[in-house]
Amino acid sequence: MAYEVNRIEPKMPVHGYQTFGIVAPTSTHWQAATCAEVECAAHVNGWDTHVDESTPLGQRQAHYIRKEARRAYSESKRPDGLTTFSFKAGQTCFRQHRKRIEREELFVRRNGDHRGSPDGVRRTYDRPDQWVDDFATHQEEIARLNQRG
């Protein structure tokens, strides 16, 4: 992962863990969606876009909004010099949306945790109930050992 995530570090080395996962990759389990389909807040409530027209990027953004975006807006200046474009509800916002498609997810088990996999071993299950059975059996064994002390 390219950015830092605040985690509580595991107590054991990476080879002391295995991971049970359910995966729905964006490439295979998602498709593009409209604002209305995902009920995005900008579409439902309207939104403000603040632009710094003292920079080349801000000038390009403002030009896009005024000349090319084809959205209804009102314009005002903030005390700090930024331009605020206020868009009314019901319009397509500037974000790209995706929504899940109805397709069975991938049910996997692999050695390791979020730090990686020590050996690359990964199993993908044919059916979700097999994954549940394996996961449940593993949990019961851990609980039994934990109880025994």
Added chain:
Amino acid sequence: MSKENGLGWSTASVDDAAGTARAIKNDFTSLQFATPRGVQDVTGIDKSAYERLLLLADFSVTFNGVFNDASNMSHDVFKTVPSTSVARTVTLTVSGQTLANECLFTDYPLSRSDSGELTFSVPGVLADGTVPLWA
């Protein structure tokens, strides 16, 4: 086994900061539970039985998904993670079996990819040290 929608994974609910379960399965791209492999992996670094109990109960979770700011969906649930420290119930239902965990989440970073997608990653650990069992 009952299936609500014909697919194996029917439910993923996470409590919001107020303790209300929100069904947000459709926002996830992946959900992962890291569990101890077994006692043989733990024994080598054991110092005491007490420590081994702690290690055996050491579970972490990671949820990844696509940003969704619709009412009571993932952003509503996770936006309070940085500002609160409450244990939240996570409930999974797969093939008619349910796994309920009390989790403490520690972050809610958002990332924009080159293609414009806004995605999140939420890490957490079990809050109470009890091994969660499928039922």
